[in-house]
Amino acid sequence: MKLHQLEALVASADSGSIRGAARALGLSQAAVTRALRELEAAERLPLLIRAPEGITFTAHGKVLLTHARLVLNQLEHAHSDLERLRGRVEGRLMVGVTPWITLTFLAEAVQRFRKRLPDIRLELFEGLMAVAQPLLREGSMDFAVGQLQPGASMQEFACEPILTYESSVMVREGHRKARARSIHELLDEDWVLNFAPDSESNLLDYLFTRHGAQIDERRIVRAQSVAMLQTMVEHADMCTWSPTILSHVPPFGGRLRPLALREVFEPRQLGIVTRRSSTLSNAAVAFVECLLDVIRRHARSAKKEDLALFETLELLI
Template sequence: MKLSHIRDILAVAEAGSLRGASRKLGITQPTITRSIRDTENELGQSLFMRQPHGVVLTEAGHMFVRRAVAIQSEVRHIFEELEQAKGRFVGQVSIAVSAAASISIVPTVLQKFYKRFPQALLRVSESLLQPIESDILSGEIDFFVGPLYENRAAAGLTVEKLFDNRRIIVARRGHPLASATTLEQLQGAAWVRPSFSDRRDEADFEAIFERAGLPLPNIVMHSRSATVTVLAIANTDMLTILPIQWLDEFALGGQYIDMIPLEQPLHAAPVCIVRRGDLPLTPLAEGLCDMVRGAGLNYGMRLSAGR
């Protein structure tokens, strides 16, 4: 089996058709067909099921692709690391960040990264950890920056805490409950329950009231959009709970929305760097990781100081 066979099969799996893979790779369909046939003959199993409008992976095909993605990522890392060891910082770095990390860390890092590595390609996706754990393990994503709930990470991943995050109660400017200092004083309000990424957001929202010994609030709106949530808060008397970084993101503090400062802070999952534990990052990715580490630690210090 050749690396070109792996390349061709992954392209077909992603495109869902030979024609799409041919366009993506710039090679002929017969060449791709031979790659698939040769690989299937070597393995003794079919990787694709042909359909009228394309192809889909068989069960064996899914198993092949899962391993092949890791192989292709490591081959790319080999070439990039060798080039970077010569002082030529070319290639790419792929990271996933949570919304809170994208606000508090990424803007600080971008200018430094491109000043130091002007020829590099940076790929950034927004996610929580759980959906992309397998991508970190396969090498598709170099590392993740964001909250780590209950210190849970898949086997093979290492965790480095950057800072303890916190949440805030958010209301429109001039809200009648703006002077409240406890959750109990907010019990009569209507609430928006945000769930921007997964069900864990909802569970965390409810747990805040349970830990305070209070009944669940009057939830009148569920929102999977940060923008819609903030607009709803800015234009009604509804309240919500968000990571403190959202005030910076929307630059609305003091104009449209503001926080209700409670006596007891609402803690959130710590923001961490999560990466593979069995292989080092490329020099380029390690350089970015160092920048993220510095920016995260500095932000955590400002947050602890009451910023």
């Protein structure tokens, strides 16, 4: 298995055709075709399905494509780090950030990072884990600041905890169930939640099953962005489950109401989520350090707004 073969595989997936891959790599179509055939011959497996309208991948090809992306992304990180040691700081950093961190500490952390490494191209993703996990898996996202749900993902990803946060079942202000005192009173309501595919059963157990409650899963809408989640709560009268801190910060403050339920929801851990056995680039390490410095400063602050933030947070570092 050679590097140019993996590059041909990834380029073919990204462009959807041999012609597009050749154009992206600056090679002839014959060279790309030869690299892919050599790869299939070396692995003794069919990897691609060729058709007049383009190419698709076999099950074997999809597995190899995931690993190929990881290899190429890791090599890009290595190149960036070596360039930095040569005195030429260049490269990119892609970070997923959970929404409540975005609304509280992110802007200040980014300002610090930009002063420290101004030549790094920074790309930020709304880091709901359902969105972040596929990007982490293929290596295009360096790390995510988020909460790793128990499940199969625990074997694939690592999480270094930095703090705990309280979470609550929430509805919009003025909702007909705003005075509900048990999760059982909410089973006939529609819900909007965010979860990765391999963590759905654990989340449903955390919210419902362990409290003796059973909900019709058809009542649950899975939202892939916080904007969608907010819209469903405010305009479709859905219930949700979110970090309690969201009810204290704009734009959610005064619009979302945490319910005082009898059921206890233990604090969750937020951390730095990475692929297991992966190595963070120097730029990624610098970003984490900037973020932690900002969080620590606010945790030590006596300002009213900071004290309110840390009523529902506990620093672990």
